Amino acid sequence: MSVGVQRLREETERIRQGAIDKGEDPAVIDEALAADLRRRTVLGEGDTLRAERNAVSKQIGDAIRGGAAPDGVEIAKLRARSSAVGTRIAALEAEAAEVEARLDDLLLRIPNPADPGIPVGGEEASVIVRTWGEALPRATAHAGALDGSGRWQRRPHWEIGEALGMFDLAAGAKVAGSGFPIYRGQGAALQRALIDFFLALHTREHGMTEIWPPAMVNEASARGTGQIPDKEDQMYVVARDGLYLVPTAEVPVTNIHRDEIIESARLPIRYVAYSPCFRREAGAAGRETRGILRVHQFDKVEMVCFERPDESSEALEWLTARAEVALQRLGIAYRVKLMSTGDMGFTQAKKYDLEAWAPGVEQWLEVSSISNFRDFQARRMNIRWRPQPGASPEILHTLNGSGLALPRTVAALLETYQQPDGSVLVPEPLQGSLGTERLTPV
């Protein structure tokens, strides 16, 4: 992920302000500009010398073909000259490599500026742009309450899951480790039903192409989406084979088109992919990690879009609405949060979070994050499109969004649909694959 060096030259002040708004140090911008200047100087000198060497080598070839003795005096003089130029070329190439590496490193540390109009500030500056559904209270009046109080207290999802025999966290810890949940019985079936529902929704109704990606990627792919070097500690590594377990389907799916030029007629390309997601979550143990809300392995259906630059803003709204449809069909109340400059992260230009209401714990749980990267990610992966047949290729825009992540959706679903008698009603879209309208304690 990086801003382009050309854009850095042309829009220096906007990029500088963007870095400041995101709370990053703008000093790297001036360093990068200096490195770029040096780089161009060195490249220019090197090119001139290479042109000279090419000319001399050509003279040698012409002379030999013209009958000159290959080991004669004339040829020897030309060889000596070319050789001397070669030495200077080697020195310039070494410097060019050094300065380009430095420039690349600096560019990587310049954040993607947020779109105009994004609220500036930290977490507190993010704004709720809309809410859908009724955020149920934890306690409601209920004549048949089990404790005879006349009030019914909704339970947190881990209690519901335990009563229904859906999770077996202890067994998961034994088999793999803490944070690797085992889903059992109705819990396992619910996972499968949700994955199928999301995929069917996004393919059949939203026209996306389904992808079933690898669960591991090579280093180039991990670099392409910026997991390396930005989030290297977040990934599980299979060092022996040089592979990384995917932290999200975004990584394998976006890399599908790495180093490609896509004809305009093929755009937009919109994929939806299920994958397991593996995250080390180093240092996250403790707060808010109870149950299945933050785990090392979870399941997610991810949407990935490749768009024409002039259509990506609209695509972000569309993509957000597609994720919202999933929650609406499940009847889960949620709110949409527009992330502020300081809240959205290094790589995004604009980002919405979808937060589902979980009445048992009385929390809004982040179940989806939908982002427009504009050309930031695509430049790193060298994904281009051709605006007109025969025209020069340009970097396209990428977006992605969860549609949705399972664990927190399950939590919100269980807490929303729990009944005073301990059972859980099944939302209509899942009834078919679960084969029941109600989950009952086991």
Next chain:
RNA sequence: GGAGAGGUCGCAUAGAGGUCUAGUGCGACGGUUUGCUAAACCGUUGAGUUGGGUAACCGGCUCCGAGGGUUCGAAUCCCUCCCUCUCCGCCA
């Protein structure tokens, strides 16, 4: 995992140290001819980077899977790695 073959301009193929500024065919695009279609003929045909110019445009350099090496000069020779195909072994 073992043995062999191979990776060249969208596709197919030539290329074996200087004549490769990578040829040819197909495709695509433009044009001529044409009642329509087809065909024929002519022409064009990649990417990156950098310099000049307001610009259309013009020039330099780099790129023949990737990275090193030999050489005045590498698609071509040498080394390492990656990928694809065939056969064998193993296996859900």
